[in-house]
Amino acid sequence: MLIKENLKHIKKQLPEEVTLVAVSKTKPVQIILEAYDAGQRIFGENKIQEMVDKYDDLPKDIKWHMIGHLQRNKVKYMAHFVELIHGVDSFKTLMEINKQAQKHQRVINCLLQVRIAKEDTKFGLSFAEIENILTSNELKDLKHIRVIGLMGMASFTNDLDQIKAEFKSLNTFFRELKTLHPSLNTLSTGMSGDFEIAIECGSTMVRVGSAIFGSR
Numbered sequence: 001m002l003i004k005e006n007l008k009h010i011k012k013q014l015p016e017e018v019t020l021v022a023v024s025k026t027k028p029v030q031i032i033l034e035a036y037d038a039g040q041r042i043f044g045e046n047k048i049q050e051m052v053d054k055y056d057d058l059p060k061d062i063k064w065h066m067i068g069h070l071q072r073n074k075v076k077y078m079a080h081f082v083e084l085i086h087g088v089d090s091f092k093t094l095m096e097i098n099k100q101a102q103k104h105q106r107v108i109n110c111l112l113q114v115r116i117a118k119e120d121t122k123f124g125l126s127f128a129e130i131e132n133i134l135t136s137n138e139l140k141d142l143k144h145i146r147v148i149g150l151m152g153m154a155s156f157t158n159d160l161d162q163i164k165a166e167f168k169s170l171n172t173f174f175r176e177l178k179t180l181h182p183s184l185n186t187l188s189t190g191m192s193g194d195f196e197i198a199i200e201c202g203s204t205m206v207r208v209g210s211a212i213f214g215s216r
């Protein structure tokens, strides 16, 4: 019941064109089914094995998004069903996704993860690296993937101005890229703590976990 209420509350705050990914990592299938029964069909997980197990156990009209850091050697386990991969941060990973998608005669949608957060420089690509990937001839040869946008996470901070500045700069970059690459249509930014700011700054897809399912 609570989950249904939470979903309703969040949906009310989302413009129609913003897609809600319900982040269900660590939550059991019964809990996910509550959200499913409330009409939610897009779920996000951050571990491939966990997502595969849930895919096997849950209704097949669920669209599964991989939002976590990718281990290349595990891409093959989700290639037959994953709907969108948010956290792609190298060309090598795109090649592996393409290879595995080809085996299933699929085209897998991907987002390139941008490194925006100042203190977390571990994952993600710089703006320049993203431009290089999008303009490379090698990308055109990958017929079984489609890069449809960018994913970013703001710094882990309470400074709302900083978060806003980061989302804004990402949105500016996204809109510049779109003029050169019109097929880009997705900007995945915003989580439970900052999705309102992200939407203000042009997000088209928010990844919300704890505000729907409670704390983990």
Ligand SMILES: *Cc1c(COP(=O)(O)O)cnc(C)c1O
Pocket: 023, 025, 046, 067, 068, 190, 191, 192, 193, 207, 208, 209, 210, 211
């Ligand atoms: C866990 C996670 C989320 C959701 O976080 P909440 O704060 O629970 O909404 C969003 N994006 C990524 C990449 C995550 O790992």
